[in-house]
Amino acid sequence: MKNHALSHKFAAAFAICAAFASGSALADIKIGINVPLTGFAAADGNSALTGAKLAVKKANANGGINGEQIELVIYDDQASAKDAIPAATKLIEKDEVVGAVSGSYSAATRAAAGVFQNAQVPYVVAYSIDPSITRTGDYMFRVSSMGEVQGRAGAKLVDNLGKKRVVLVTLNNDFGQALANGFKDAAPKFNLDIINEYEYGIKDRQFGPLIAKIKSDDPEVIYASGYFFNAGPLVSQIRAAGITVPIIGQEGYDSDKFIEIAGPAAEGTLVTTSLDRDSESKVTQAFLKEFREEAGFGADMVAASTYSATAILLDGLRETGGKGGAALRDAIAKGTYEMPIGKLQFNDLHEVNKDVQVQTIKDGYWARHSVIHDPELLAAPTKNSK
8 A cells, every 4th residue: 555655656757747847737938038127117016017917917818828828027227227137137147037027116227228238138128218228129129109190299289289388397317318309300391499498307396486487488389308207286286376278288197196286286387197987998998908907997008018028028938938048039029019108019129100199088088089190200219220
């Protein structure tokens, strides 16, 4: 009896070893994400991570990759370059991920990009808009329109509104500067008159002196970059000062937190972004429904972009059967993707060309205002462009 029991144990052990050797469903395919879960960007980080988790949950429910489950390895980078580099290093050396997603801001993403490129691990960037990221190397991909492209879209929106006299209010970081550069590049095409440009810091919440200058400039429209935690107080104080002209923000505003912080002053604010909540796309509407059910709150641009970045990475892994490296890079590069933020395909620099959505706040909720469609104006840079 004892020998019979032992033979069963040996048989079971052999079966387990054989299962691992054949790459059965017991094994995991690891992908990574760096995302700000603490610090000033924690609200965006939570939204981004929820989007990534939803993409992984759906993939695993549909059989994973060749029957293997996907494990999402998460590191908090606090939207900081100094935290993003060790996070990226751990994902590669300790966790041995086959691919990764950035659910973070430009400073952190730019710093991590070099680590992933050197290790030849594909890195799909959700919403960081710094222009240097995809030029880090051919393992980089970006699903959002880069900052200069969004800035050019803002200039066209001003023209579409029939306005000419503009004041720029620019957040003094990579995000704000990229948007301002794009806006100023396109302004002459629409005969826009940039009366003045004012800068502010990421920690600023009180804007009295700046707003006094804007009021004396008497612009027809204000183009103001910022994140929801800057933009909420800024817009609220602009309206409190009696300035009623249109305010155009960008995807950094695209959060229910902006509406919460700005209150009634948010009404009518225009935002260039990636997510059209009124889209007729079944993919977009399914995502919005599933995200709300999963998270208990509405999806924003950050969530939709990070979900899209993660889903694209997973699509690439399906093509390669779970292999990373050059095979995964090439699989991602050649794909065409129907995502909540639109139909995406990468050019030779692994940037995307797409329309820019314009959302507004109507009766306290996000709603479609318009769509900016101009393939020439909104063309993403390529390897040969400066």
